[in-house]
Amino acid sequence: MGEEAPEFLLDSFDFDSQGNRTATTVGDKIYVVVGGSADEAKLSITVKIFDKSTGKWSIPTVLGTAPTLSSGHSAVVSNSDRILIVKKELTVDDCTWFLEVDTPFVKEQKKITGTEVVAWSKGVVGTGPKPIVISGPSGVGKGTIIAKLMKEFPSTYGFSVSHTTRGPREKEVDGVHYHFAERSVMEKEIREGKFLESALVHGNLYGTSVEAVEAVTDAGKRCILDIDVQGARSVRASALEAIFIFICPPAFEELEKRLRARGTETEEQIQKRLRNAKTELEQAKFPGLFDHLLVNDDLEICYENFKKILALDDNFDASCQSPMKNSKVLSCHALSETEQKVLLQIETSETEATAGSLFVLDLSSLRGAAPGRTRGLTLHPVLSTEDGSDGIKHLL
Ligand SMILES: Nc1ncnc2c1ncn2[C@@H]1O[C@H](COP(=O)(O)OP(=O)(O)OP(=O)(O)O)[C@@H](O)[C@H]1O
Numbered sequence: 001m002g003e004e005a006p007e008f009l010l011d012s013f014d015f016d017s018q019g020n021r022t023a024t025t026v027g028d029k030i031y032v033v034v035g036g037s038a039d040e041a042k043l044s045i046t047v048k049i050f051d052k053s054t055g056k057w058s059i060p061t062v063l064g065t066a067p068t069l070s071s072g073h074s075a076v077v078s079n080s081d082r083i084l085i086v087k088k089e090l091t092v093d094d095c096t097w098f099l100e101v102d103t104p105f106v107k108e109q110k111k112i113t114g115t116e117v118v119a120w121s122k123g124v125v126g127t128g129p130k131p132i133v134i135s136g137p138s139g140v141g142k143g144t145i146i147a148k149l150m151k152e153f154p155s156t157y158g159f160s161v162s163h164t165t166r167g168p169r170e171k172e173v174d175g176v177h178y179h180f181a182e183r184s185v186m187e188k189e190i191r192e193g194k195f196l197e198s199a200l201v202h203g204n205l206y207g208t209s210v211e212a213v214e215a216v217t218d219a220g221k222r223c224i225l226d227i228d229v230q231g232a233r234s235v236r237a238s239a240l241e242a243i244f245i246f247i248c249p250p251a252f253e254e255l256e257k258r259l260r261a262r263g264t265e266t267e268e269q270i271q272k273r274l275r276n277a278k279t280e281l282e283q284a285k286f287p288g289l290f291d292h293l294l295v296n297d298d299l300e301i302c303y304e305n306f307k308k309i310l311a312l313d314d315n316f317d318a319s320c321q322s323p324m325k326n327s328k329v330l331s332c333h334a335l336s337e338t339e340q341k342v343l344l345q346i347e348t349s350e351t352e353a354t355a356g357s358l359f360v361l362d363l364s365s366l367r368g369a370a371p372g373r374t375r376g377l378t379l380h381p382v383l384s385t386e387d388g389s390d391g392i393k394h395l396l
């Protein structure tokens with residue numbers, strides 16, 4: 001027989017703020033999210049699960065980057081597989097977080113670890129441009145093409161700086177070309193859910209951290225990832241919506257020539273990279289993996305074709321981004337769980353700090369998920385009606 005549920009769970013609520021503690025029911029389980037008080041601001045938010053069917057408590061493995069604490073939070077179930085946590089007294093940009101409890105990512109992680117798992121992802125109002133994943137055999141010219149793009153459009157595109165356990169080459173700068181990492185440290189961070197993907201490539205561990213992609217996206221730039229085919233497959237299977245481009249050499253002999261001419265590898269490493277290139281060229285044919293194939297024969301022609309692909313998929317709608325991202329959220333109420341709408345009282349420049357204006361946060365078009373960001377939240381003002389009421393009735 002398990003521990004009994006504490007009193008505050010007996011009159012359980014799905015959306016109610018108890019200051020810094022909420023209890024939210026999803027299926028058979030109650031997820032208790034506890035924040036610290038304002039004077040404990042350095043403590044992190046914790047999660048405990050009460051299983052109603054067994055009557056037992058458990059402490060789950062928590063993946064992803066957890067939100068920092070605030071003076072209180074509210075919680076509401078979204079999509080039956082995640083809990084929206086709205087933190088109070090913080091800006092719109094930092095107030096919405098999702099605790100995923102039964103999403104495909106969490107289910108997969110539960111299978112791998114054999115434990116209870118939950119995962120944090122930050123909610124983002126609006127969408128962003130789709131990241132671009134570039135793969136191709138070593139020496140084909142991926143880095144050269146990306147460098148040309150960054151030089152021509154420095155404020156439009158940003159490079160996702162990968163982690164690797166290989167040593168730096170001459171002229172490679174830590175934090176710019178790669179985050180050069182100790183294997184044990186990188187493996188630990190992979191287990192903690194900090195990586196979107198990772199793979200053993202040519203004998204070394206490489207990986208894309210969630211932070212690397214989000215740093216670029218949060219800066220308002222379109223993210224470019226240079227990763228191998230295994231990594232591309234992992235990203236394809238993840239919640240990150242991206243465009244996948246494979247770059248081929250005009251001939252295998254030309255690849256060998258370029259790799260040797262670069263002069264960065266030993267003969268043994270060149271042989272290993274050439275053997276792996278054959279496998280990668282085969283794997284690239286996997287149906288549905290790559291959206292575009294590009295041959296890098298003449299560099300200038302390849303670069304022009306590359307830019308055409310980027311323009312084709314450049315459907316980023318800047319108007320979706322919230323102009324209110326720096327406004328403070330004063331309070332939060334569930335409007336309609338079935339319609340996935342939440343009412344936020346937000347302090348705007350036009351309103352008294354104490355009153356705030358009412359906005360509806362719409363969760364019905366979420367995109368992406370943990371680990372990382374959940375995008376597609378929309379924020380609409382609650383318009384006053386002719387009779388002077390605030391129009392909330394229309395939303396209920
Ligand atoms: N179209 C091209 N014609 C001739 N040489 C090229 C062409 N594109 C790139 N190169 C040269 O080929 C070499 C390998 O290019 P690069 O380093 O960009 O390859 P890469 O695909 O990024 O390799 P890796 O995966 O190992 O990082 C470089 O010396 C580069 O200058």
Ligand SMILES: Nc1nc2c(ncn2[C@@H]2O[C@H](COP(=O)(O)O)[C@@H](O)[C@H]2O)c(=O)[nH]1
Nearest residue numbers: 162163198199201206207208226227228231
């Ligand atoms: N799966 C991943 N592959 C990566 C990542 N960063 C780079 N790479 C790939 O590794 C090889 C070798 O790179 P090199 O710099 O040692 O020549 C190349 O194919 C890259 O695309 C990553 O984060 N994940």
